[in-house]
Amino acid sequence: MEDIATRLCAALFSEFRRYDQRIRARQYVDGLLRANGRKSIANIASAVGAPHDAQRLRHFVTGSRWECTPLRRTLTRSLETTGGPSAWVLKPVSIPKTGEHSVGVGRHFSPDARQLVNGQQAYGMWFASARLTAPVSWRLRLTGRWNDDGAADTGPRDSVAGLLGDIRDWGDPRRPALLDLSGIPEQRSLAAGHLGARFPLAVRVGGHLEVTAGRPAPGGHGRRPAPLRRILEASPRLRDTRPATGPGRPATAFATALVRLADEGPDRGPLTALGVWHDPLRPPAEVWLSNARTVSPPALLGLTRLSEQVGRGWRTLGGSVGLRDFEGRSLQGWHRHMTLASCAYAISALTSTGAAGQSPYGGGAEVCELSA
Template sequence: MAGETAPLGPARVCRLPPPGGAEERVTELCTALLSGFQRYEQRIRARQYMDGLLRTQGRKSIANIATTLGAPGDEHRLRHFVSRSHWAVETVRQALTAFLEESGPASAWVALPVSIPKGGEHTVGVSRHLSPDRSRVVNGQRALGVWYASERVVAPVSWRLELSDDPPTAGRSTGGGPAQEGVPAPQDCLRELLDDVRRWGTPGPPVLMDGRGEDESGRLAALFAGQVPAAARINGWTPLAGGHRTVHGRQAVAALDALSPTLRTHRRGRDGSPDRRPVATATATVRLAGTGNRSRQENRRLTLLGVWHEARREPGELWLTNMDESAADSLLSSARLLHAVGDGWRTRGAAVGLRDYEGRSLHGWHRHMTLASGAYVMSAISSSSDQARSSGRSP
């Protein structure tokens, strides 16, 4: 099926270099993040927790973190700090975003839907759903993260938990996590995340998202609701409007010349050269269909981009964007960052405990994900230094 074959290939993302050395950069990061805490004890616990996420082997439960740190008596204090202590995750996330942008503005903001397997007997926000990264039904949490992405580093900066219709424990938690009135729809979570990065970071870069899976139509409507440049990978059955009829994405590509007089096909190498691993692309002008808001959404012109990795009848990837056809090449280059973010979630993200929160508190989940995002960047800095030493370069 269109859009289900091999991706464009991973981005070659250099990790965040430590200009003053890894230890100095980690200290600068922690100083920036800990400035968001009002009390000295909170700053101690935050640093403890991030260090524990980096050092603990296996599951990053609070009990395991306390044992790894050699302070099992601190387990209760750490649990209270994450689940009930009053501190605002938005302040820490904003500081993390600012730290990342010190090395340069984001090349793209990547919205990443993820599935987190249930981690304990009582875990907030668990439901049965189709996993976006495993293509099967799982029992766990559905979450959406927004990531800073550049050629230097990819890292998560903000998160939302997509709750089921009856979240039994969301209203019991206290503290400074993002307020959720009722049950937010997935598209509302996306809008909130995009609002986060527009407030905190550089507003110009495009927003990228893999929109395939559940709630695709709602997410696409939310992504293209504003004026921010955006692009989403879609599946072959996405309903689109071309001319005066509704077609699916794969039908649109099969009939590009019928949908738009601006058919454009060319071949190029993945690195821009004409001779290595050719890729063919074609574009068409379409609109979203079936969003339920015809006046604002269905009349908005979008560009459908088909990408062929080899000589096949159907494209290997389908992309939908509000950027014009002339931006197709830059979109393909930026799309590699989407794959780099996915790799980061599966590898470094798993290593620092982004999937390991155990607890009933919604605010506790937000605090854990915030501190784990900080640990992610600490790990990236250390990895950059290790790579520099192994290659003989000065960090």
């Protein structure tokens, strides 16, 4: 880990003009990797053997003058040297908080808990390949009194658009982006707004979303609006030929159909709908819409599995490097903490997979293309 941390931190922290900032950044990342329990500033400073530096580290994160964007851009490009992503994965996450004084805290629906919780609602963009996942950029949803403070981060639409803009600016825009919107109330407007753009996307939505068949569909749905899962249930199902992904987990069945979002005109090209079943007697466990034209159904199914991989990483490694541990009222401080915690995440992921400096694909991953 030390060699990987040294190489990655050297690349990232060259963005700092001042030597003391490079020292504090390395202390912070090392502390995130070493500290046990919650990654408070005091624990981070103690973990690197410098408890007297706690106040300096606090000032570095919340008060010093430096921007997150250059570090996030360099992190993205450094991860791409491991062979490039199969996809970019945008994941909404809920960060529970017991108090009310951390930036962005409020009541919101948590997609993971499937209930209202008190805490922060954030959106992360992840580099995702078959061997390596790591977050590279973040947005925080601000509502109510937090939004009144004039902070830049706001709701889902701006957050999703901002993260997709980051990828267009920093990463390989030919790789598709996966957006998990299944637990977000605004999913229909978000899906309609982004699937119409010239950017390869696959969006996970709820099965109740109303669509019309792109061509006359089995089951007599024709051109009438119908819940997406109904159209997929009437389509022929195929079996995933790969082995089950875990003990006791059945092989996956999937179906595809060409559809359009309800109320959209024929000038918008059809979308590929993908339904995924783990239990053939129940409704599809996942429903996706994609504007990628040349990706085969099995390849699209394989890409959507990266969303599961990101979710597991968020729940496990994300906790161990402190992605859920920032406490403070500063939005700028939150972004800086999340940037440095993303660096720590990448170091840990690179160490555990042995992916640093190696291409997990050899010849490269399949590139999706958009419909004209």
